[in-house]
Structures are given as structure tokens and as C-alpha cells.
Amino acid sequence: MKRKVIVTAINDLLQTPEGLELLADFPRTLVIAHLRKITEESRSKQLLEGANPKTNQEILNEARVKLVNDHQPTLKKVINGTGTILHTNLGRSNLAPCIKEDLFHVAFGFSNVEYVLETGERGSRYAHLEKLLQKLTGAEAALVVNNNAAAVLLTLSALAKGKEVVVSRGELVEIGGSFRIPEIMELSGCHLKEIGTTNKTHKKDYLQATEEEFEGLILKVHTSNYSIKGFTAEVDLKDLKEIASTRNIPLVYDMGSGVLTSLANYGVETGYTVKEVLSTGVDIVTFSGDKLLGGPQAGIIVGKKEYIEKMKEHQLTRALRVDKMTIAALEGTLRLYLDEIKAISSIPTLNMLTLSKEELHRKAICLMKSLFRLEGLQVKLIEGISQVGGGSMPDVELSSWLLALEPENLSTTSFVEALRKASIPIILRIKKEQCLLDIRTVNETDFPIVINMIRETLDSHR
Template identity: 45%
Template sequence: MTTPPRIPSADALLRDAALAPLLADYGRSSATAALRQVLDALRAQLRAGTLQAAPTAPAAIATQVQQALARSHAPRLKPVFNLTGTVLHTNLGRALLPPEVVASVAQALTCPMNLEYDLEDGGRGDRDDLVTGLICQLTGAEAATIVNNNAAAVLLALGALAAGGEVVVSRGELVEIGGAFRIPDIMAQAGCRLVEVGTTNRTHAYDYERAIGEHTALLMKVHTSNYAIQGFTRSVQDADVAALAHAARLPMVVDLGSGTLVDMADWGLPPEVTVAQTIASGADVVTFSGDKLLGGPQAGIIVGRKDLIARIKRHPLKRALRVGKLTLAALEATLRLYQHPETLAQRLTTLRLFTRPASAMQAQAEALAPLLQTALGADWHIAPSPMASQIGSGALPVDSLDSFGLVLRPQAKTASVAQLQERLRRLPRPIIGRAQDGALWLDLRCLEAAEQPAFTEQLALLKA
């Protein structure tokens, strides 16, 4: 009769030299917990009669413990290569921050800061004041305040200015964005009553005018940044809605969604209304995001008339939705780049990615194609190809940017796009592309030259 393998005790293993490095690297508590999990698994195999002697040696157990510790201590948030063709990819973190912004955040992480301390008089300050001067300078607004995202900005503005009243909005602007953020639902949460006017495709000025009554709190325009209605359509310009609102002594609020501070057409990009243009059109309050077209950190920015912004800041939700020092440090550093528009396309990462020439990406694709071909072998055909990138995060949904990348097409029956996607996701720095037309497309717009060596170094891990 074969003697079953003997499993060492936890106490004996914790004294063994094989586990000493793990105790030093991970700490006794974590290493002991992982060791007990490994031993429990070995005992289960012993009871089932499937345990072999080799895995019970201290060195073998230490290896299993090390693997368990590595898995449990691996960061869940990790860098990836975004080769999807969507620059502002919500699932991949949206805007990438420039070095100046990263340095500002690092300083805020490691030093005490005057977050709510007035260095002029030594009294308590307002954290919004750190960035509102810059925002007003860049938008032409009288005042501003900051919350944690644009959904919060819309909720707060409506709650402060229209709770208990009616808000008039065109049916064609009742948007839903990712994560089930829906304008009607936000209004309900803010305590407003939605009054829809016009039809899905056509709304006229008289629709707004007829809807104004004694319970109307404000008129609202919502920028349909994540879809476009084409064909037999009509909408009312911001200036005309503002004029109607002001004639009735009501405020007019515009939710720009993405929100840009510069004319994108200056860089050959699809035009998008700016925050300054919206303020100049007569809007009393404008809300927009910090991490989309602006190219900064996640934030919701509310700008507009001084008296209305003051009401918004006094609302109890403002404290619940306020941002911390890291967001303010990142936002201030991002906004300062806009003070030098001549270098903005080089220094603001988002704008630099938008404006990358297709020729640069083509040269990159031609250099990478043979490396990928070598890594994947004859089961795959790798071909450089023109592509169309999109801005993403609901901005300019029908416009695209000329791009270039690689098309990975299976050549063998055993080659699967889904399996290749999984292999790429398991790399030390996962590569995320998009499946299209029976192939895997890797759009190179977001793979800048500085990142290319890290991309190529791990391709050898794909070899079978």
C-alpha cells in the first residue's frame, strides 16, 4: 500500500527558508493567509486521493504561495494600450493627462496645499476659487463652480434653480448617455417637472413660448452630443431660447455634455460649439465635462451668471458633489495649457491624439506589421490598413478622423478573433482592439512613439 504524501504544517513552513522571502516581501499576515489557502487545497486533494508527493515539498508549496500572493496583490487598475480607435474611451479612462498635469497632481499628493486656505488674509478660502478665475477667463462667464462630473453638474444646477418647478426641454434633446444617465430621470431626482415640447425631429420657438406658465422655473437646452438626428429636422438656436427665457424673466440653462473651450476647426477637426459661444448666445448657466474634449480630469464644470452660480453653490448637494485637491490640481494645470493656444496641440494630450496625421500612423503600422506577423505566425494575416477613428465619449458621434492601423485576419480554422483578443488582454500591458468584419482591428491613433517600445517588447509573449 502506497503511503500518502505528508503535508507539512503551517507553523513548520513559516519557519522554513523557502518561505522567508515571501514573509519579507508581503508581510507575515498576508503570507500566512495565502499559505493556509494553499494547504487547504492540498488537503482537499489528499482526501480525494489525487495528491502527488512533489507539490508537498516546502519549495513547491512556497511557489504556490508566491503565485497566490502575486494574484491577490496585483493592481486591479492597470495600464492598457487603447487601440480601439476611440480616443476618449469611457471604459478605458477617457482623457490622458499631460506631464504638466501629472506633476501638479503628484505635488498635491505629497505636500500640504492651500485647498481651503486664503494665503492673502490667512482665513478660510473657497476651494473653487483655485480654478474659477481661469475658467471665467477662458469662457467669458461671470462665475463658476466645480463638481465631480457633468451628471452631477446637471443634477445640482436643476436642484438649485428649478426644484418644485417645471423645466421646458425639446423632445429631441431628452438624451440618454452611457450608464443610463437620462435627462428625465435626473430632473425627477432634482425635484423638477419635465415639460416636453416639440417633436423628436422638429422643435420651434413657439413650442417653448407656449409651454411657459406660472410654474415654469427655467428653459433648458441639452446638446445632443452622443447622437444626431438627420433629415427633416429643426431645432431652436440657443440665442433664441435665451431670448424667450429672458422675456419671461426666466433663466436658460444649457447642458453641453462634452464641452470644448476652443474652436476645434482651428486644427482641422469637426466643429463643435464652445462654452464661450454658448455663454455669448445668452445662456445663463452652462454645464460641461472636464475629461472629454477639454482633455482634463473627470469633473463637472458649471459656469454662468454670478447670482445663479451663488445659488447653486449654496445648495446642500454642493458639498456632497464637490471635488478634492487632486482633481483641482489636475484641472488647474490643464486649464493653464489653454492660456498658450499656440502650443496647445502639442502639449494637451487629447488634442495631440486628435490631430495625429494618418501618415505617421501608416509608417507605424508598416513597421509593426512584420513584428506582429512573427509573433502570431501563419495562422494570422497582418496587414496595414486605413481606418476611421472616433473622438468618443459622446462627442461628435457622426464625425470620424482618418487613421491607420493593423488588421489581423485569421487564416486557419483554429484561429479565433475572440481567442486572440483574450490573449492580448492577458499580456502584462493588455492590448485592446476592436472586432470588425471577422478580423481584429488595431487602430494606432493612440499609440504614440514614446509608447511603441513597450508595445513591441511584449509581442514575443504571444508566440505559441
């Protein structure tokens, strides 16, 4: 005797209260596609395996679960418990909360991005940022594109296409994601002229390379991702500027991660600021808008007006230009730098870099007390090291306080994986079979989220 197959009409499902709710919450085409797939799978199992058919309620419930999962944004908030402040995979810099309102108005309404309110004429989008950058760095002019690799590409294309560019072998770095200085130079149409060795480059190397009516430029690249120690030598910016002036050629410095204010008074050695670099006479400096600056992803070019003007007129500038949201976020961040104390307290990157050991200990104790209340979890307070990350300051280690989390019913790997897959993911690190949460990169306002996500994870694995 043949088993009767129950056929559920999609239209009947859509007319139920649950079906109408699905149509209100999700696109109609997606709702129908999921209902159809679930009902077809139910029929196949009934025919082939003799399984009981799913009820309408079961079909609708399953459809809602699948729609919720499929319709969620893939880019979402995560809690960074790794201790790496500029974590490239987790979005690097967080914007200052105090600029949120300005960014909101620009993002969700019309704005004067290329409109001069005083005259009613068309203006330049770069004007919103240029005066601020001039004031903060002492540069004659400034231009902003979409990242620092683009800034280097535009600089070389505008100033050295078809010409030679002198670079020390020790500075032919890979920026990240397999983007390399030699390849960017090739793309710009200039010709790489390597000098020196990996560990040593001398003044005479630059002098010899720029003899005989040399018409290109000298490019110095900050080795942001690594450092070479021991038997080394490099030429400082003042000496390079002297050579460039003698040869009547530009000196360009790819600074990588731009520093606008020194953090030395807070125990963090960030190296030269952009203003200090320009004071040596360097003609063009390029650096990132995120990373140590603490703004949105952008490539900032500052320096001599005659060279910046050439870049503004170059066709690549249109392709590499920034949008209104980047301009608003960067302008808001730069304005904070007009008051150094406000910048350090307001910009999350600077704030995390300068947190004292005492403040970190207070934060750690506060979170630990709440985690102690969770059943099935052991928590220990230990000392550890945070990293700057983001291709910045590879030698700098920041003393921090960490929470070592030990769940009773989960292995270390399973616990880390479960938190990574939580509704609001928490990213931890594993060291010596311990689940470690570095308090430096966790905002206190997110402590309730951390507690709830850990509680839910523990409860689901009892």
C-alpha cells in the same frame, strides 16, 4: 495499509528563505491563508486520490504565484488599440504628461486646497479654478463638481426645485449608464414640461410652454450620443435667450462635452466653444472636464454670477465637491488652454484628434517594422476609421491607419482575448475576422510594450 499523510507545518514554511521573502513582499495574514489553503488541498488529494504530496518548495512557489495574482491592483494601465479616443470603458481622457509634477506634489503632500496663503485664512477650493474658467470662457462665475450629471443635478436643484423645466422631447437623452435627463430632473425636485416632438421643436412651443406667469427655466440639452437628420427643426440659443429674457427666467444649456478651443483649422469640426455659447446670452452652461476638454472627470458650471452663487450655497455642493487631485489636474489642464498651440500639442485628447494622416502613417510604419520581426505573425497596413467616443461628436469620422494582425497559431478571437489578459493588456477590435490595432490611440512611447506583449503572447502559444 493506510497511506501516511505528510503534514507540513505553516510555521516551518514561514521560516524558510522563500517563506521569509513572502512575508517581506505580502501581508502576513494573506501569506498564511494561501499556504494553509494549498497544504490542505495537497493533503486532501493525497488522502482521496493517492496523489504525491507537494514539496515545501512547490507549496511556496504556488503560494507566490497566487499572491502575486491576488495582490495586483485591479485598475491598471492598458494599451488602447481600438481607435476610440474617448473610450468610456478605458478611462476617456489621458492627462497631459507636462502636469504630472504639479499633480504629484498635491497628491503626495499637503496643499493650500482651502487655505489663502496671502492672509492665512480659510479659503474656497473653487478659487483655484474659477479665475481660469472666467478667463477662458468669458463667464461671470464658475463652479466645479464631480461630473456633468452632477452639474445638471445641482443647477436644477438650486434654480428650479418645485418649478417646471421646459425641455424639447428630442433632447430627453440618456447620458450613459442608464442615467437619463428626466430622472435627474425628478431627483432635483423640479417638474419636467415636455414640448415639441422627437424630431421637431419650434419657437412657438417654447413661447406657449412659458406663458401664464411661468417661474421655472428653459433647459436645452446637447444630444451628445446621437444625432437626428432629415426632417428636423430646433430652436437656436439666441432665440431661446430672447424667450427666456422676455419671460424673465434662466436659460440653461447642458453642453455635455465642453470645447474650449476650435479645432476647425485642423480639419475637425467640434461645434461651438463654451465661450461662443455664453456669448449668445445663455445664463448657465454645464459641461464635462474630461471628454473633449481633456482633463479629469469633473462637471463644470459657468455663467451668470447670481445663479452660480445660489449653487455655491446649496447643500448639494458639499456632497458633489471635487477633491484636491481633481482640482490640480483640472487647473493644470486649463492653464494649457491659455496657449492654443501648446494645448493641442500637450493635451493627449486634442493631439489624437488633430493627428494628420501623414503622421499616423509614419507611426504605423514605425510599429509595423518592429512587428515584422516577430515570428508567427503576419502584419498588414490598412486604412480605417477612428472614432471620437465618450458621448461626443457621433457624426465625426477620423481617417486613420490600422495594423491588421494575423497570428499563425491562434484564432482571431483567441489572440484578442490573450492580449486582453496580458500583464499589460492591449485592447484591439475585430472587424471582418481581422485583429485591428488603430495607431491613432497608441502612444509611441508604448510601442515597446506593444511589441513585448505580442511577442509573449505568440511565444506562449507555440
